[in-house]
Amino acid sequence: MAIKKFFDTALKPERAVLVGIITPSENEEQEREYLEELAFLVDTAGGETVHTFVQKMQKPDRATFVGSGKLDEIKAYVEAEEIDIVVFDDELSPTQLRNIERELQVKILDRSNLILDIFARRAQSAQAKTQVELAQLQYLLPRLTRLWTHLERQRGGIGMRGPGESQIETDRRLILNKVSLLKEKLKSIDRQNETQRKNRGQLVRVALVGYTNVGKSTIMNMLSKSDVFAENKLFATLDTTVRKVVIDNLPFLLSDTVGFIRKLPHHLVECFKSTLDEVREADILLHVVDISHHNFEDQIAAVNETLKELGVLDKTIITIFNKIDAYQGTKDDEGDQSFTIEDFENSWMKRNQSPAIFISATEKENLEELRKLIYEHVLAIHTERYPYDSLLY
Structure with a gap:
């Protein structure tokens, strides 16, 4: 008799770890509150928080947000527990994002990107969808370089003006044009809403x-x-x-x-x-x-x-x-x-x-x-x- 095999085809939530820092302007209770809220955001986005890392620092590290030792600790945990995503409680600069991704080799999000993802899922009306798309493009614009790291080896020497650089310039121009169109669309929607409010x-x-x-x-x-x-x-x-x-x-x-x-x-x-x-x-x-x-x-x-x-x-x-x-x-x-x-x-x-x-x-x-x-x-x-x-x- 043939043996039937059953496979679990349900989508499992992405496993996430959270990262936050405590600066002199904050205390441990405030940071705990922020990270609880961040975990709720992850849950809202469909993820599952499995661990949290916190470090006391005078200010975020310019290159990797957290210190090198803490980043090594996070990397070891990510590899051992097969973590899908690492979420930082503050907005990461393009440089920080690129360096952290290169080190951890998993998906990296910051609070801003996570909120944008939730907004994109929740938007229903033309106005909300337009607003979210505009915010996403404005967030993406300064972070274009990390999307083209696969072309690094093809870039030129002194001027670094290889195919990757020209592609970044093309994408930046396309995004700026799209941003301009979305802003005009929002102005049009605002005028329609203003008319509706007057008609009430x-x-x-x-x-x-x-x-x-x-x-x-x-x-x-x-x-x-x-x-x-x-x-x-x-x-x-x-x-x-x-x-x-x-x-x-x-x-x-x-x-x-x-x-x-x-x-x-x-x-x-x-x-x-x-x-x-x-x-x-x-x-x-x-x-x-x-x-x-x-x-x-x-x-x-x-x-x-x-x-x-x-x-x-x-x-x-x-x-x-x-x-x-x-x-x-x-x-x-x-x-x-x-x-x-x-x-x-x-x-x-x-x-x-x-x-x-x-x-x-x-x-x-x-x-x-x-x-x-x-x-x-x-x-x-x-x-x-x-x-x-x-x-x-």
């Missing part, structure tokens, strides 16, 4: 903002009774979604925007600023915070920094502390919970003048209070804008 009339506009993976899309679905994609992954939503919402016969427009993140590549921020026009034009911002995250106050600071760049911190901002069902509280030295939701709520309200509310979108806790809070602020703006309509609400 003068309804009060409310925008959800916040760190990535804090529950913005879940709150969007709950308030608008729509079905916006929501997932426990970073950057589950890239495309801005706008829905008309009615609370007690008072209509307004609610938009969901791309989540923010620390160490977001500058060129990516620039490319996605047009997506954030909904934030600029909003009358009210709903800043969603994952209060169950142990470093949520740092996330608040990261979001506020981006809002400051966009020039919108002067708008009405309602802080929504989400996921109270998962909040564990802080611990004292003996391991007992010493800071409850109520304690934090009281301290927050004393420190900040802006309105805040504590909810659980998944468990539907305090949702009516949230609707009432939004209603009051929308009504105030609507009444100021249309005083003759105030008797209707």
